[in-house]
Amino acid sequence: MDPHLLRTYVTVARLASFSEAARELGYTQSAVSQHIQALELDLGAPLLTRRPVAPTAAGERLLEHAGPLLLRLDAARADVVRMASAPEHGLTLAAAPTALAARVLAALPAAGVTLRVLPRDAIPAAVATGTADLGLVDGLAAPSDPLRLPDVAPLTTRGTGEEPVCVLLPAGHPLARRPGLRLGDLADARWLDAPDAGLPLAHLRAANGGHGFRTALRYDGTDLHTLTSLAAAGRGLTLLPRSMATGVAGTAAVPVTEPRVVHRTELVHTGAPRGAAARLVDVLTG
């Protein structure tokens, strides 16, 4: 199973067209056809129906494998190449929006930093493929429990901080004056589902036993300000680390007391970071 073939297979499947895939990949249509044939011959099963072009059951299964596989391959390649030739091209930090606490921002070197805000799941991949030197991911976890990250490559993760989580309520909300809240009491409320900007509702459901937390509005984007504005406008509840939930105009931040979960952020990097990256790692974890 040549990765080359795999790559053309996934683009054919994505574009649902041999000719389109050929154009995108810079091959002839004939070559693409032969690639697919080779794969099907190798695996002993048809992977695509032609006319219309769509994956078969076996093809679907292959697609599930192919993504992570190609990602890992790229990551391995990038990692080794980087280790060989470190051009010291400045420091790139990939982070989820809710991972960028004030103390992180304060710790960044004065110059030469590129900050890249990405959806949470894209961060390990970005670090693995060398798109970023360091990554900051966050999520809900039991106190001092590590986060669960997708393992795309041998990455090192180190905790950089934990803080309480708060529910962000519109200022007039009946529960807004409470000193603390149980998540279970809010399972029937309507929530904002903003997996890229805030904390994924899935985390929340997991922390609470797997149900409830119906979504009122889904927000795809990484802008925290939009999220807090939505919360202030009463479009739904959302969970944020305390430092980001407090002081938002038109809202009240009420700490979650039950279950005992914290907002945890972790630093992700490959092997041995060097130069500015290493210094930042020390500052953030030390």
Add this chain to the structure above:
Amino acid sequence: MDPHLLRTYVTVARLASFSEAARELGYTQSAVSQHIQALELDLGAPLLTRRPVAPTAAGERLLEHAGPLLLRLDAARADVVRMASAPEHGLTLAAAPTALAARVLAALPAAGVTLRVLPRDAIPAAVATGTADLGLVDGLAAPSDPLRLPDVAPLTTRGTGEEPVCVLLPAGHPLARRPGLRLGDLADARWLDAPDAGLPLAHLRAANGGHGFRTALRYDGTDLHTLTSLAAAGRGLTLLPRSMATGVAGTAAVPVTEPRVVHRTELVHTGAPRGAAARLVDVLTG
């Protein structure tokens, strides 16, 4: 980065010899040499020192990537091939020794089952590559928390049971008559480290905050009987699920009360199991 090249690279690194690797792979020494050259040219860095043959820093890094990568590749291939041609070759179940509770054994079909006891980490790989149809892994976890498994492929895991954990003490031990024990009180005791037969000490340390649990004797092997005999002989303490800890001659099993961890076992399988495998999944999880 052709997986072919990667494969020869890892065997060269393992055998520390081009010629040996050539023999093992069925190539000429010349071909192996060219493979390595191609890889080094591709990645732009030397991967091996010659004379003696040993990986460079970049090579070490590549080795870390190569293992999981090749495993995933095999897994993907095996998975798709299996899906295409299911020869219904009987049912193979791979399991860690401590995952084989009596109720699991009772649930197995009367005939046509191959039971394969493997080290815990090898089980997901066995399932992914099709060496086994189903896997049973176990470990310590907070109640109703899933286990952390290495993700070699898109696998499905489903909990099949949780039970209390006990410390297995030799019959005469001063703590043997206690109704319950705190792990923290035993952190300074001497433990058996039997990652393949019992529960890895690492789990234990993780459950208790990361320290203590010095190892008295390490046992590499998957035989539970040897492990309990060692415990009975006073060679060290070990942790077992209650059902396996009770009734062992010469020992006392004392439940762990603090921290609140359980012995959890999970069933691992790929996509949609069929035939006998599907029935067993239903019986064990339903």
Add this chain to the structure above:
DNA sequence: GCCTCTCATCAGCATCGCTTATCGAGCATG
């Protein structure tokens, strides 16, 4: 000093994988 072992290098040759060209099937159009 010679032999041996190991890896690098070179030439030769078969195979592989791409392109160009052509074909046949499905589908819309007039």
Add this chain to the structure above:
DNA sequence: CATGCTCGATAAGCGATGCTGATGAGAGGC
């Protein structure tokens, strides 16, 4: 219903790739 168009399969040709076998160049042992 014929025409033209698009899309994928297939055939032929050709250059690149990747293997083998032979030879060369160091390092170490007797």
